[in-house]
Every structure is written in C-alpha cells, then in structure tokens.
Amino acid sequence: MNAVLRRTAPRLSSRAILPSRYIGLRRFSAIPESSPNHINLSEASFLARSSRTALSNTELSDLAKNGASKSMNLYQSVNDALRIALETDDTAVLLGEDVAFGGVFRCSMGLQEQFGSQRVFNTPLSEQGLVGFAIGYAAMNQTAIAEIQFADYVFPAFDQIVNEAAKYRYRSNTFNCGGLTIRMPCGGVGHGAMYHSQSGEAFFSHCPGLKVVIPRSPLQAKGLLLASIRDPNPVIFMEPKILYRASVEHVPLEDYELPLGKAEIIRPGSDVTLIGYGTQLYHMQAAADLAKEKLGGVSCEIIDLRTIVPWDRQTVFDSVNKTGRVVICHEAARSNGVGAELAAEIQENCFLRLESPIQRVTGWDTHVALSFESFQLPDVTRTFHAIKKSLNF
Amino acid sequence: MICFGRSGIKMIRSRGIRALTVRPVKVNQSVSRIHTGKVSLASDRRSNSTSTTHSGVGVAGTVGGTGTVSQSSRGIQKELVFPGSIRSQFTTQLNFNDPSEATPMPTYRLIDLDGHQLDPEYKIPFDKEKSLKMYRDMLTVSIMDSIMYDAQRQGRLSFYMVSAGEEGAAVGSAAALEPHDVMFCQYREQGAILYRGVTLKEFMSQLYANADDYGQGRNMPVHYQSEKFNIHPISSPLATQIPHAAGAAYALKIRNKDNNEPDSGCVICYFGEGAASEGDFHAALNIAATRACPVIFFCRNNGYAISTPSLEQYKGDGIASRGVGYGIDTIRVDGNDLAAVHRVTREARKLAVENQRPVLIEAMSYRVSHHSTSDDSFAYRSKTEVEDWKRRDNPLARMRKWLELKDWWSEDLEQQTRKEIRREILSEMAAAEKRKKPSLDQIFNGVYSELTEPLKRQREELKEILDTYPEHYDLSHYEKGREGLN
Numbered sequence: 001m002n003a004v005l006r007r008t009a010p011r012l013s014s015r016a017i018l019p020s021r022y023i024g025l026r027r028f029s030a031i032p033e034s035s036p037n038h039i040n041l042s043e044a045s046f047l048a049r050s051s052r053t054a055l056s057n058t059e060l061s062d063l064a065k066n067g068a069s070k071s072m073n074l075y076q077s078v079n080d081a082l083r084i085a086l087e088t089d090d091t092a093v094l095l096g097e098d099v100a101f102g103g104v105f106r107c108s109m110g111l112q113e114q115f116g117s118q119r120v121f122n123t124p125l126s127e128q129g130l131v132g133f134a135i136g137y138a139a140m141n142q143t144a145i146a147e148i149q150f151a152d153y154v155f156p157a158f159d160q161i162v163n164e165a166a167k168y169r170y171r172s173n174t175f176n177c178g179g180l181t182i183r184m185p186c187g188g189v190g191h192g193a194m195y196h197s198q199s200g201e202a203f204f205s206h207c208p209g210l211k212v213v214i215p216r217s218p219l220q221a222k223g224l225l226l227a228s229i230r231d232p233n234p235v236i237f238m239e240p241k242i243l244y245r246a247s248v249e250h251v252p253l254e255d256y257e258l259p260l261g262k263a264e265i266i267r268p269g270s271d272v273t274l275i276g277y278g279t280q281l282y283h284m285q286a287a288a289d290l291a292k293e294k295l296g297g298v299s300c301e302i303i304d305l306r307t308i309v310p311w312d313r314q315t316v317f318d319s320v321n322k323t324g325r326v327v328i329c330h331e332a333a334r335s336n337g338v339g340a341e342l343a344a345e346i347q348e349n350c351f352l353r354l355e356s357p358i359q360r361v362t363g364w365d366t367h368v369a370l371s372f373e374s375f376q377l378p379d380v381t382r383t384f385h386a387i388k389k390s391l392n393f
Numbered sequence: 394m395i396c397f398g399r400s401g402i403k404m405i406r407s408r409g410i411r412a413l414t415v416r417p418v419k420v421n422q423s424v425s426r427i428h429t430g431k432v433s434l435a436s437d438r439r440s441n442s443t444s445t446t447h448s449g450v451g452v453a454g455t456v457g458g459t460g461t462v463s464q465s466s467r468g469i470q471k472e473l474v475f476p477g478s479i480r481s482q483f484t485t486q487l488n489f490n491d492p493s494e495a496t497p498m499p500t501y502r503l504i505d506l507d508g509h510q511l512d513p514e515y516k517i518p519f520d521k522e523k524s525l526k527m528y529r530d531m532l533t534v535s536i537m538d539s540i541m542y543d544a545q546r547q548g549r550l551s552f553y554m555v556s557a558g559e560e561g562a563a564v565g566s567a568a569a570l571e572p573h574d575v576m577f578c579q580y581r582e583q584g585a586i587l588y589r590g591v592t593l594k595e596f597m598s599q600l601y602a603n604a605d606d607y608g609q610g611r612n613m614p615v616h617y618q619s620e621k622f623n624i625h626p627i628s629s630p631l632a633t634q635i636p637h638a639a640g641a642a643y644a645l646k647i648r649n650k651d652n653n654e655p656d657s658g659c660v661i662c663y664f665g666e667g668a669a670s671e672g673d674f675h676a677a678l679n680i681a682a683t684r685a686c687p688v689i690f691f692c693r694n695n696g697y698a699i700s701t702p703s704l705e706q707y708k709g710d711g712i713a714s715r716g717v718g719y720g721i722d723t724i725r726v727d728g729n730d731l732a733a734v735h736r737v738t739r740e741a742r743k744l745a746v747e748n749q750r751p752v753l754i755e756a757m758s759y760r761v762s763h764h765s766t767s768d769d770s771f772a773y774r775s776k777t778e779v780e781d782w783k784r785r786d787n788p789l790a791r792m793r794k795w796l797e798l799k800d801w802w803s804e805d806l807e808q809q810t811r812k813e814i815r816r817e818i819l820s821e822m823a824a825a826e827k828r829k830k831p832s833l834d835q836i837f838n839g840v841y842s843e844l845t846e847p848l849k850r851q852r853e854e855l856k857e858i859l860d861t862y863p864e865h866y867d868l869s870h871y872e873k874g875r876e877g878l879n
C-alpha cells in the first residue's frame with residue numbers, strides 16, 4: 001500500500017536528504033493502516049500498465065505508436081527524454097549542480113558518458129549563475145536544459161527567470177531565449193520539510209513570457225519534457241519528485257511530444273469536475289473512487305491540467321459546463337495559488353452553469369513542516385470532503 | 394597580536410605576506426597525480442598562459458569531477474593536497490593575508506595627459522582613417538549626449554543616460570573586437586555600439602520608441618540592441634547580462650568544437666563597478682572560469698554607482714583583484730586612454746579566442762555626467778570635483794592631443810566636424826520624433842513566440858474598450874491607429 005521510494009544512488013549531494021532506504025510515508029505520518037490516504041502511487045489506474053495501453057495513446061505520433069515501449073519510472077522517462085533531446089539537437093546542453101554523475105535523482109544518468117563533458121556538465125553551486133548562463137546560451141539560438149536541484153532553490157534565480165528569461169523576446173522582438181528549459185524536482189516527498197517540498201508554480205505562473213508544465217506520470221513526463229525543450233519559449237518544467245521512483249508505467253521508446261497548453265481528461269464523469277496536476281492526480285483519483293463508493297455512485301470527471309501556463313481553458317470550461325461543480329486540487333498554499341486563478345476564470349466563464357461554490361483543496365497557507373506533512377498537503381480525505389461539500393451545497 | 398581560540402596560538406601579521414601567494418611553486422609528484430585523472434574541459438586552459446603573476450592560483454578548476462585526489466605517503470609534505478586547494482604549501486608561520494599591505498594592481502597606460510606615447514616600443518596599430526573614425530565616434534556620442542540630455546529636459550524624451558568621460562573605454566574596446574564578436578552591455582556603452590556600426594537613425598528610433606525601433610517601443614530609452622551587429626538587448630536589471638555573456642561565450646565554444654575555425658569569436662560584457670557587487674557578477678565569473686568560456690568581462694570603474702562612491706561599494710583593490718581570485722587573467726587599464734584600452738582589449742581577445750578562457754579588464758575612469766536624467770549628482774559630489782576632472786583628464790582631449798601631435802587633426806577640423814555631427818544628429822532626431830509609435834498589436838506580440846489564447850482574449854478586451862470609449866484615447870500617434878490592433 002505504500003508509495004515505495006527506494007534510493008539506489010550511491011552518491012548524494014548534501015542537499016539530497018532522502019535516506020538510502022525510504023519505506024513509504026507511514027513511518028513519518030499519523031495515517032492509520034486502514035486510511036484511504038494510503039494510496040499506492042504505482043497502482044493508479046491512469047498509468048499505462050501494458051505496452052498496448054501505452055502505444056494506443058491517441059496523442060502519440062505514428063512513429064511512437066508503431067514503436068516499442070518499456071516499463072519505466074519517472075526518473076527513467078525523464079532520462080530517456082533528455083537522451084533523445086541531446087541526440088536530436090546538436091546544440092543542446094544539459095547543465096546544473098551534480099548532473100554530470102547522473103544527478104541526485106538519477107535523471108541524467110549515463111548522459112555525460114554518451115554526450116561528453118562539453119554537453120552534459122556540472123556548474124558551480126549558484127542558481128542565479130547557472131540559469132543566467134543557460135539564458136545566454138539559449139539567446140544564441142541554441143538549446144539549454146538547466147536543472148535546479150530542488151524547486152525550493154530556484155528563488156536565487158528568480159530575477160534571471162522573471163526579469164530576463166521571460167522578457168528577453170518582449171524587450172527585444174529580435175533576440176529570444178526560447179531554447180531554454182528549466183527542470184526542477186518539486187512537491188512533497190513525505191519528509192522534505194520546508195526546503196525539499198515546495199511547489200512554486202504559482203510564482204512563475206504570474207509572469208508573462210514563461211510556460212509552466214507539470215507531468216503526472218512517466219509517459220506524460222517524456223512527451224511533455226520533449227515538447228518543453230523544443231518549444232520556442234522558456235519553459236519551467238516541474239517534476240514531482242515523489243513520483244521519480246514510485247510512478248511506473250509503459251513508456252514508448254520512440255521520440256514523441258505531448259502538446260503543451262492541452263489538458264487531459266483522465267476519467268470522464270458527469271457530476272463533479274476535479275482539476276489538478278502532478279501528484280494530486282493520484283489523490284484525486286482515489287478520492288473519486290471513494291466518492292463513487294460512499295456517495296451513491298457519484299461520477300467525477302478528472303482533468304489533468306498538465307500545463308499551468310498557458311492552461312487549457314476550453315477543456316476545463318466544457319467540463320464545468322457539463323457537471324456544474326468543481327473541485328480544484330494542488331499542494332501549494334491556497335492564497336494566490338493556481339487554484340485562485342482557475343476558480344476566478346471558471347466563475348467568469350461558467351457562471352450560469354455553476355451549481356455550488358468552487359472548492360479548493362490545497363496546502364494550507366503555512367510552510368511544509370517535517371512532522372506535520374500528512375496534515376498539511378491535500379490528501380484523499382480532504383478531496384473526498386470537498387466533493388461531498390460540492391454535492392451537498 | 395591576536396589570540397586564536399583556546400589553543401592560544403599567537404598570530405602576528407607579517408609584512409609583505411603577498412609574496413607568499415605569488416611565489417612560483419614547483420609542481421611535485423603529489424600534485425601532478427591530480428592531473429592524471431579524468432580531466433575536465435577546463436583543465437588545459439592554463440597551459441598556454443603567458444601570465445606568471447598568478448601561478449599560485451587558478452588551477453582549482455582542474456580537479457573538478459576527478460575525485461581522485463589523495464595525500465602523498467612519501468616523505469615530508471610540503472604542499473597542501475586537499476582537493477579544494479592543490480598548490481598551497483604548508484607553512485609553520487601563522488599569518489593572515491592583509492589586503493591593505495598588498496600593492497594595488499597597476500593601471501596600464503600608453504598615452505599621457507599631453508598626448509605623448511609613453512612606451513615607444515609599442516607600435517599603435519591604427520592608421521589615420523581608423524584613428525579619425527574612433528575620434529569621430531567619441532565626438533558623436535559626446536554631442537549626442539548633450540543634445541539628448543537637453544531634449545529630455547525639455548520633455549521631448551522620457552529618459553536619457555549620457556556616457557561623458559567613458560567614451561574612450563567604449564570606443565577603444567569595441568575597436569579591438571571583430572564584427573562577429575558578441576556584445577552584452579549595461580547601458581553606458583553608446584560609444585561601443587556606435588563604433589560597431591549602429592546608425593544615428595537606429596539610436597534615435599530606440600530613444601523615441603517609434604515604429605522603427607527594433608524593440609517595438611517596449612523598452613526605456615538607451616536600451617539599445619542590434620541583431621546585425623550581435624549586440625544583445627540591454628535590460629535594466631544590473632549585472633544580469635554577465636552570466637548571459639558567459640553562456641553566450643560557451644555557445645560560441647560549442648559551435649566551434651567540430652570546425653575549429655581559426656577565429657571563432659568571443660563575447661564582450663560591459664558593466665559598471667557598482668553592478669560588480671551583484672551576485673550575478675560573482676556567479677558569472679566563477680562559471681566562466683570553470684567552463685573556460687571565451688569572454689571578456691569589461692568593467693567600467695567610474696567611481697560612482699548613482700550616488701554611491703566606490704569607497705562604499707567595496708573594500709578590496711577595485712574589481713580587478715577579484716578576477717585573480719576566480720582564476721581569471723586580469724588587467725587594469727586607464728579608461729581615459731583609448732589606445733591603452735584598445736591594446737589591452739586586443740590582447741584580452743587573443744587570450745579569450747586562442748586559449749578559450751575568460752579575461753577581466755577593469756577600465757578606470759570618472760563619471761563626469763550625472764547618472765541619468767533623473768539624477769542631480771551635485772547632491773552628493775561637488776561641482777569643483779567634476780569640473781576638475783573635465784579639465785584635468787578626459788578621453789576626448791587626450792586623443793585629440795595625440796592626433797594633433799601626428800598632424801592628423803586641427804582646430805578647424807574640430808569645429809567643422811562638430812558642426813557636421815550636430816546637424817546630422819538634429820536631423821535624425823527630428824525625423825525620429827515625427828515617426829509614429831509602433832502599432833498597438835505590439836502590446837501583445839512578443840510575450841510568447843505565438844499569441845496565446847489568454848492574450849488573444851485580452852486583446853479583444855482592449856479593442857472593446859477602445860471602440861466603446863474612442864474619445865478617451867488618442868491613437869493618432871500610433872502606426873495604423875485603431876486598425877493597428879486588428
């Protein structure tokens with residue numbers, strides 16, 4: 001029943017605080033065995049459990065559909081995407097703290113051996129430096145893939161991202177740094193506390209000029225990451241770190257991209273629309289199952305937003321206009337979070353169809369605390385409760 | 394005498410401690426072993442060094458990624474073989490390095506205040522034509538500055554920044570570059586931009602933010618750019634361009650890895666001594682050194698960052714002393730001496746391109762002007778100080794004297810040229826002023842490579858407002874007026 005995250009990495013940076021053997025959330029949490037909040041991240045039904053399921057994904061290119069697939073976890077699919085990106089673009093470089101030996105989360109394993117130390121390299125420990133460097137590299141019409149070791153440490157580079165990367169094209173109209181992608185592990189991991197748990201997507205989603213993408217699974221991660229790297233705009237690509245090892249599915253081996261700016265309905269339904277992204281999808285799905293069981297067969301439509309900026313308004317509005325009820329989920333704090341933007345736009349565009357107030361299931365307006373994470377991040381219970389409130393209004 | 398902790402070691406600050414750090418150090422067995430491991434990209438960057446002054450530093454980058462440093466087991470250890478500091482010798486003398494006792498880095502000068510060449514050995518490599526272009530460009534910037542400064546004062550322009558006192562550093566350095574070299578500026582490098590070939594019309598279009606402006610009127614005046622001349626767009630946040638320059642230089646390096654062109658170009662990055670206090674300066678020099686990027690960091694040390702004198706900006710030996718700490722070849726030059734700046738930049742370029750590594754130049758000068766049109770510098774410095782500088786030393790006067798000693802210039806030519814330049818500037822200025830602003834669709838274009846759905850909707854919202862309240866806005870100054878938004 002646990003989300004098993006077992007580390008095999010022999011070397012970790014001082015920042016990689018995960019212990020070498022990490023058995024589930026239970027040891028650190030107050031969740032009893034019988035709680036519906038014990039979800040197995042590798043058993044979510046939206047994961048492609050077979051080659052056939054993976055290759056029948058309608059969004060895949062014909063090349064990918066007719067190729068083979070392999071079972072991968074999320075870090076392996078990120079690694080696969082990075083390998084393809086470096087193979088298909090001679091100008092592409094991968095840089096960051098500790099990426100050369102494979103990265104503290106193993107995402108860049110084997111890449112320096114394959115592509116050489118000129119294209120895959122460690123940078124000094126300076127987020128503003130490595131992001132600024134990547135912007136300059138991309139501004140020469142080349143491809144830069146920068147890694148921030150944890151999304152919690154992106155803030156020293158905030159100026160470079162917001163004032164420079166996001167505005168390069170606008171201020172110039174001639175030059176741009178669209179070849180830039182900044183990857184960063186994000187989100188709660190059970191025991192990451194304040195500086196290994198953050199989800200800063202709302203900070204970036206307030207800044208015109210950036211795209212923000214968060215995948216939910218290995219197949220999605222590969223396609224969205226390749227699309228992000230090749231998108232002609234700077235992209236913030238946030239990888240939920242709890243999924244690196246826990247989320248496993250069949251991933252097509254060929255080169256394929258999934259569209260940015262397009263949400264995906266991962267379960268159609270008619271009574272309530274659940275909107276979320278990243279790890280929340282696993283909790284939302286379990287909550288939808290629970291609601292179906294406990295609330296007389298209530299049918300939830302589950303939408304994975306995938307791209308936070310620019311988000312897929314049409315898919316969201318169509319769904320809300322059908323169901324009339326909305327629950328929005330994210331780990332990040334509530335106030336001025338992505339949920340606030342979604343709720344405001346839904347209210348404006350689906351006003352006559354809404355049958356109950358829009359519910360937001362989010363992190364509290366606190367920081368993530370080591371001992372209290374299971375009470376802080378939204379879980380199945382809170383999502384279920386929000387569905388109930390929405391229906392009972 | 395200082396007591397150090399409980400052990401009570403007495404430490405005496407010795408005189409001339411700097412000698413320790415510059416003494417040439419023999420490479421012993423234990424050190425050479427470090428170089429046998431997997432060598433990083435940066436490892437060979439010292440091999441062609443012509444500099445001997447930094448022999449004790451600058452190799453730190455070579456151990457990156459090897460992880461094979463070990464203590465020697467033979468004999469008595471003389472040198473430190475910790476991975477973080479591989480060429481330090483052990484000592485039993487407990488001495489702190491006292492920066493106040495170190496000799497400041499000297500300032501390279503070629504022409505004295507009277508226009509005489511100081512080092513007769515060196516042949517100044519400009520012919521009459523190039524000399525006169527450089528002088529004319531300095532003169533143009535200087536005249537444009539006074540005209541535009543007044544224009545701003547009359548409200549004809551929203552903002553302006555002059556570069557008085559720094560024309561020599563800008564023109565001299567730009568003249569030492571090749572056209573394919575890439576340039577990143579702060580905002581006070583008009584001379585460099587002009588020398589490269591940007592026209593007065595282009596300057597004026599940017600200043601007046603009109604429809605001919607490459608930036609489509611989106612940025613403040615003086616934020617120039619030129620795709621044609623490889624000048625990246627200036628942004629207001631200070632020092633952000635310094636790591637960009639390192640990254641752009643790395644792009645040149647990567648491009649050249651297969652074709653090995655004889656001259657693959659370099660990047661030059663300008664910034665003031667105030668900007669060098671930003672974290673981005675530190676980050677950029679460090680990453681440029683560790684990745685061995687062909688970039689020239691060109692610091693204009695003009696004594697002031699707005700009102701803050703350099704004495705409140707730093708405590709060390711200017712900016713130059715820091716370069717050495719990053720393992721970067723560094724030189725300080727008289728920024729009012731165009732010929733010296735030119736020679737230094739030419740040599741720096743050679744180091745950067747041939748040896749693929751960064752170089753730092755600190756050009757000393759004095760900001761004769763106010764910081765900008767929004768600043769009255771007499772609130773924090775005296776008029777006499779400024780007047781004194783103007784009279785005593787400025788790059789234009791010095792070059793003029795040099796030209797006159799060569800019989801290449803005269804008072805008549807000076808007056809005639811000034812008149813010509815003035816006329817040309819005023820005519821371009823008038824034309825730029827008359828030109829319409831860019832069309833309104835440029836509000837939404839360029840945020841992303843394509844117009845996103847939210848932006849399309851917001852553009853519709855603006856249309857609705859303009860159509861509902863046409864009398865609230867004057868669109869006559871904008872290209873195509875209301876139609877510009879369709």
